[in-house]
Amino acid sequence: MADTEFLVAHGLRKAFGPFQAVDSVSFTISQREIFGLLGPNGAGKTTVIRMMSTVLKPDDGHISIGGFSVTADSDSVRKLIGVCPQELALYPELSATDNLVFFGRMAGLNGRQARESARENLERVGLQDRARDRVEQFSGGMKRRVNIAIALMSRPQLLFLDEPTVGIDPQSRNHIFETVENLRDEGMTVLYTTHYMEEADRLCDRLAIMDHGSIIGLGTPRELKSEIGNPDRVTLEDVFLEYTGRRLRD
Amino acid sequence: MALSLHIAILELKRYLSNRGELAFSVALPIVLFGLTYAVFGGGVSFHATANIVDLDGGPAARELVRRLDALDTITVRERTLESAESALDRSAILAAFVIPEGFSEALESGESVSLTFKRRGNGGEEGQIVAGIVRSVAQEVGRQGRVRRLAMSALEGSGVPPALIDEWTAPLIADSWDNPPVGVDVQYLEGEESNLLYRVVPGILVMFLMFTITLGSQTLVEERRLGTLERLMTTRLTAAQLFLGKFSAHVLRGSVQSLVLLVPAFAVLRVGGLAEFVQIALICVLVAASVSGLAMAITSLVRTRDQASWSAVFITMFMTIFGGTFFDVGDGLLEVLSRFTLNRYAIESMVGILERGQNLGDMGVELGVQAGVGVCAVVLAAALFRTSEGRG
Numbered sequence: 001m002a003d004t005e006f007l008v009a010h011g012l013r014k015a016f017g018p019f020q021a022v023d024s025v026s027f028t029i030s031q032r033e034i035f036g037l038l039g040p041n042g043a044g045k046t047t048v049i050r051m052m053s054t055v056l057k058p059d060d061g062h063i064s065i066g067g068f069s070v071t072a073d074s075d076s077v078r079k080l081i082g083v084c085p086q087e088l089a090l091y092p093e094l095s096a097t098d099n100l101v102f103f104g105r106m107a108g109l110n111g112r113q114a115r116e117s118a119r120e121n122l123e124r125v126g127l128q129d130r131a132r133d134r135v136e137q138f139s140g141g142m143k144r145r146v147n148i149a150i151a152l153m154s155r156p157q158l159l160f161l162d163e164p165t166v167g168i169d170p171q172s173r174n175h176i177f178e179t180v181e182n183l184r185d186e187g188m189t190v191l192y193t194t195h196y197m198e199e200a201d202r203l204c205d206r207l208a209i210m211d212h213g214s215i216i217g218l219g220t221p222r223e224l225k226s227e228i229g230n231p232d233r234v235t236l237e238d239v240f241l242e243y244t245g246r247r248l249r250d
Numbered sequence: 251m252a253l254s255l256h257i258a259i260l261e262l263k264r265y266l267s268n269r270g271e272l273a274f275s276v277a278l279p280i281v282l283f284g285l286t287y288a289v290f291g292g293g294v295s296f297h298a299t300a301n302i303v304d305l306d307g308g309p310a311a312r313e314l315v316r317r318l319d320a321l322d323t324i325t326v327r328e329r330t331l332e333s334a335e336s337a338l339d340r341s342a343i344l345a346a347f348v349i350p351e352g353f354s355e356a357l358e359s360g361e362s363v364s365l366t367f368k369r370r371g372n373g374g375e376e377g378q379i380v381a382g383i384v385r386s387v388a389q390e391v392g393r394q395g396r397v398r399r400l401a402m403s404a405l406e407g408s409g410v411p412p413a414l415i416d417e418w419t420a421p422l423i424a425d426s427w428d429n430p431p432v433g434v435d436v437q438y439l440e441g442e443e444s445n446l447l448y449r450v451v452p453g454i455l456v457m458f459l460m461f462t463i464t465l466g467s468q469t470l471v472e473e474r475r476l477g478t479l480e481r482l483m484t485t486r487l488t489a490a491q492l493f494l495g496k497f498s499a500h501v502l503r504g505s506v507q508s509l510v511l512l513v514p515a516f517a518v519l520r521v522g523g524l525a526e527f528v529q530i531a532l533i534c535v536l537v538a539a540s541v542s543g544l545a546m547a548i549t550s551l552v553r554t555r556d557q558a559s560w561s562a563v564f565i566t567m568f569m570t571i572f573g574g575t576f577f578d579v580g581d582g583l584l585e586v587l588s589r590f591t592l593n594r595y596a597i598e599s600m601v602g603i604l605e606r607g608q609n610l611g612d613m614g615v616e617l618g619v620q621a622g623v624g625v626c627a628v629v630l631a632a633a634l635f636r637t638s639e640g641r642g
Contacts, residue, residue, distance in 0.1 A: 053484045075486065083484040089477035091260070093267040105256045106485035134267075150481070 006031040006158060006189050007052070012061035014047055021047045023213040025061070029158075029191060029206075034184050036204030037193040038236075040244055044213040045193040046086055049160050052191070053083045065158055079108070082156030084148050086163045086193075092136035096127055096146050099135060100153055107154030114153070121149040124182070126175055141172025148176065158189045165199060177202060197236040207236075211244045253487050257495025258502070261469070265503060271465070275503065279458050279511045286450060287518060298376045299325045300384060301346040303334050308354025314391045315349075317427070324383060338370050345369040345377030347384050357395040394423045445605070451515045452600035453576040455508050455530075456593050459537045460566045462504040466545025467562040469496050470635070471555050493632045497542050504538030505531075522604050529603050529610050533617070537596045540620045543627030544592075550634035569593045595619045 007029040014022040022044045029035040037045045050056040052063055054074040062069065068076040090099050097118050104114030122128045125145035130138065135146055148164055161180065165173045180190060180203055194200055200207055201221050209217035209224070217224055217239070224239045225231035265271055300318055304311050319326040329337070334346040348366035356363035365388055367373070367381050398419050405415060473479035482492065512534065516527045544565065552558045569575075572584060573593025579585045588594040599616040602608040610617065 050480075055480055055483050078484060078486055081484065083481060085477055085481060087477045089481040091264060091476065091478060093264055094260075098263065102256065102260050103481070103485065106253060106482060106487050108486050154485070 004031045005029070006033075007035075007063070007065050007191070009048070009052065009063045010061055012048065012051060012063065013059045014044075014051060014056060015059055020213050022051070022058075025210070025213070025215055027208050027215060027218060029189060031157075031189050032184065032187050033205045034180065034190040034192055034203050036200045036207040037191065037210060038195075038197075038200055038207055038240060039193075039210035040195075043210040043244075045210055046162055047213075048210075049083070049162050049191065049193065053081055053160055054078055079154075080157045081160065082151035082154050082158070083160045084151035084162060084164055086166065088143050088147050090135050090143060090146055090150070093134060095132050095134055096122060096138075096149075097131045099146060100150055103150045104153040109153070117153050117155065118149075121152045122146075124152065125149045125179060139169075139172075141168040141175075144168050144172060145175065145179075148179065152183075156188070158191065159183065161190060161192045163193050163195065165194065165196065173199075197240060201236045209240060209243050217243045251491075251494075253491045254495035254498065257487070257492060258499040261496055261499035262502065265499070275458075275461070275465070275507050276510055279454075279507060280514070282454060282458075283511055283514050286454065287514075297323055297325070298380050299327050300380050301334055301337070301343050302326055302328050303331050303346060303348040304328060305331065305351045306349045306353035310354035310357045310391055310395055311349045314388055317387050317391065318384065321383065321387075324380065334368065338368060341370055344371065345373035345380065347381070357392055358399070360396070360399055363392075390427070394426070397423065445521070447515075447519055447521050448601055448605040449576065449578075449597070451511075451519065451521050452530075452597045452604070455511055455515075455534060455600070456537060456573075456596045457570055457575055458511060459504050459508055459534065459541055459596075460570060460593070462500055462507075462538060462541045463545045463548065463566050464559065464562040465503075466496075466500040466542055467548040467552070467558040468555060469500075469545070470549040471552060471558045474553075475555070489632055489636050493546055493628060493635065497539075497546055497628055500542035500545060501535065501538045504542060505535045508534035508538065525609075526603050530600055532610065533596060533599050533603075533613075536617060536620050536624070537592065540592055540624035540627070543624040543631070546631035547627045547634070550631040550638070573597065592620060592623060 005028045009028070010026045012022050012025040013020070025044070025048060027035075037048065039045050047056065051058045052065065052070060054070055054077055057071060062071075064070065065077045066080045068080070070077050091102070094102070097115075100118035100121060101111075101114045104117050105111070109117060119128070119131070122131050125148055127142060127145055127149070130142065135143060138146065144164060148161070151159055151161070165176055168176075177199070180192065183190060192200075192203060204221065206220050207218070207224060208215045217227070219227075221236055222231045225234040225236065228234055228239055228242045302315055302318070304315060315326055315328065318324055329346065331348065334343070334348070337343040338346060346368045348368060350363065350366060353363055353365075365384065367384075369377055369381075372378065373381065398416070401415050401419050402412060470479060473482070509531065512527065512531055515521055522530070545562070548558060548561045548565070552561060569591035570593060572587040573579075573591030573596075574584070574588050575593050575597065579588040579594065595616040599610075599613040602613060602616075603610075
C-alpha cells in the first residue's frame with residue numbers, strides 16, 4: 001500500500017434543514033487503498049460520498065482528491081473519479097453496451113475508446129455474453145454489475161462504491177468482491193461503503209465506522225478489533241455493535 | 251457540444267425504444283389527420299376523376315382532354331373502351347365519357363357531334379357533376395373550333411394562308427379561355443374563413459407540438475427517478491450541455507412529429523404549394539423550439555412526475571383554449587389572454603401564409619415572440635437547474 005494521500009477530507013459538515021447529516025468528518029485515503037465506510041442506515045455514508053463526488057457541496061470543511069479541491073476544481077476531480085451509486089443508475093430500455101458507451105462518452109472517451117472500454121468492463125463483470133441485451137431484462141445482480149461497470153468506464157483513479165452488493169445473490173456478490181480485489185491489484189483506490197461486516201473484513205485495508213454523521217472508529221480491521229479484545233477472536237460485527245450500540249435502528 | 255450531441259442521441263434512442271411514446275407521437279397524429287380528412291372530405295372544394303375514352307385522338311379531342319386535366323376540380327384518367335366498360339360492369343366506376351371517332355374532323359367541318367356519357371344507374375352525384383363540367387368544356391372547345399372555321403371562311407380567297415389565320419386566332423382563343431367574358435366572383439360571409447382547413451391544419455399542428463411540453467417536462471424527473479441525473483453530475487457534463495442536448499432532442503422530435511402531419515396535409519388536403527410547405531415547416535421547428543424551452547423550464551422547477559404532468563397540462567390547455575387554436579379570438583378578454591399564448595403567434599403566422607399569401611418576412615412579431623420565448627425559457631431552465639442542484 002502506497003503512502004501517498006490521494007483523498008483528504010477535513011472537517012466535513014453537511015446539514016439538511018435541522019438534520020445534521022455529516023458532522024466534522026475527517027479522514028484520508030492513500031493511493032491503491034481500499035477504504036471502507038461502515039455504519040448503520042442514516043449514518044451519513046452516502047452523504048459523504050455525494051460530497052466527495054461533487055454532487056453535494058459541503059456546508060463546511062475541505063475535500064481534495066489527487067491534489068484538486070472538490071469544491072474549487074470540481075472539473076479536475078470529475079476526471080479522476082468513478083461513482084457507483086447505491087441505487088441503480090441505468091437506462092433500462094438500453095442495452096448494457098449502450099449504457100456503458102454513453103457514460104464512457106460522458107467521461108470524455110471517444111467512440112472507439114468507449115466501445116473498447118465497454119467491452120473490457122463488461123468482461124470484467126462477467127456480462128460479455130449479455131452485452132446487447134436490454135438492461136431491463138437483467139436480474140438484480142446483473143444490474144448491480146452493470147452499475148459497477150459504468151463507474152469503471154472513465155478508467156478512474158478513485159472509485160466510489162456505495163453499498164454495491166445490497167440485495168443480490170451470493171454468486172453476484174462474490175463476483176463483485178473478486179472485481180474489487182482485481183481493481184486493487186491493478187492499482188485503483190477504492191472507497192467502499194457497506195452494511196456487511198464480512199465484506200469489510202475481506203476487502204478493506206482500513207475502515208471508518210460512522211454513526212449519527214460522525215466517525216466513531218478508524219483504523220485497519222485488526223486495529224479496530226484490538227480495541228475491544230483479542231483480534232483473532234473478535235469479529236468486525238462485534239466491533240460495529242460495540243461502537244454503534246445494540247439498540248434497533250429505524 | 252459533443253457531450254450535448256450524445257445527450258440528444260441518448261434521448262432519441264430512449265424515445266425510439268419506447269413503443270408507447272412512439273405510437274403516441276407518430277401514430278396518433280396520423281389518426282387525427284385521417285379523422286380530419288374524413289370530416290372535411292379532403293377539402294371543401296369539389297374534386298373528382300373523369301374517366302375519358304378517346305377514340306378519336308385528333309387535335310380537338312386532345313385539346314378537350316388537356317383542358318379537362320388542367321381544371322383544379324378534375325383529374326383525368328384515360329381508359330380504353332374495353333377498360334371503361336369493364337369497370338362500369340363491375341361498378342368500379344359509375345360514369346365514363348367517350349370521345350367518338352371522327353370528333354375532331356366533324357368539328358373542323360362544322361358538323362354536329364356528340365360525346366357519349368356512359369353511366370351506371372344515374373352515374374352517381376359525382377358523375378353527374380363531372381358530366382356537366384365535361385359538357386361545358388366540350389362546348390367551349392366546339393365554339394372555339396367554330397370561330398376558327400368562320401375566320402377561315404371569311405378570309406377564303408383573300409390569299410391569307412390558313413397557318414397565318416391559326417396564328418391570329420390561337421392567342422384570341424387562349425385569351426378567351428383564360429379570361430372568360432363573364433366570370434363569377436366569390437364573396438364570403440363576414441367572419442367565415444375562405445377555407446376552414448387553413449385554420450384546422452395549423453390548429454392540429456400546433457396542438458400536437460404542444461404535447462412536446464408534456465413529454466419534455468418529464469425529462470429531468472425521469473433522470474432523477476432512474477438515478478442517472480446524479481450519475482451524470484459526476485461526469486464532465488455541464489448543466490448547459492445537459493440542457494442543450496435535451497432541448498435539441500425535443501426540438502427534433504417535435505419537428506419530426508409535425509412533419510408527419512404536414513406531409514399528408516399538403517399532399518392530400520392540398521392546403522398549399524411547396525413554398526408554403528417549407529415556410530410552415532420552418533414555423534413548426536420554431537414552435538417546437540419554443541415549447542421545448544417551456545418544457546425544460548418546467549422540468550427544472552418540478553420534483554415529481556405528477557408535478558411535471560399537471561404543470562404541462564395546465565400550460566398546454568391554457569394555450570390551446572385561449573390561443574384561438576381552432577377559432578378566431580376576436581376582441582375582448584379572449585384576445586387579451588391569447589397574447590400570452592404561443593398558439594396565437596404560431597397559428598397567426600401559419601394562417602397568414604396559407605390564407606393571406608404572406609411569407610415569413612411578414613411575420614416578424616409572431617416569429618420573434620416564439621424565438622424569444624424559446625431562448626428565455628432555456629436560459630431560465632438552465633439557471634434554475636444550476637441553482638437547485640448547485641451545479642455549474
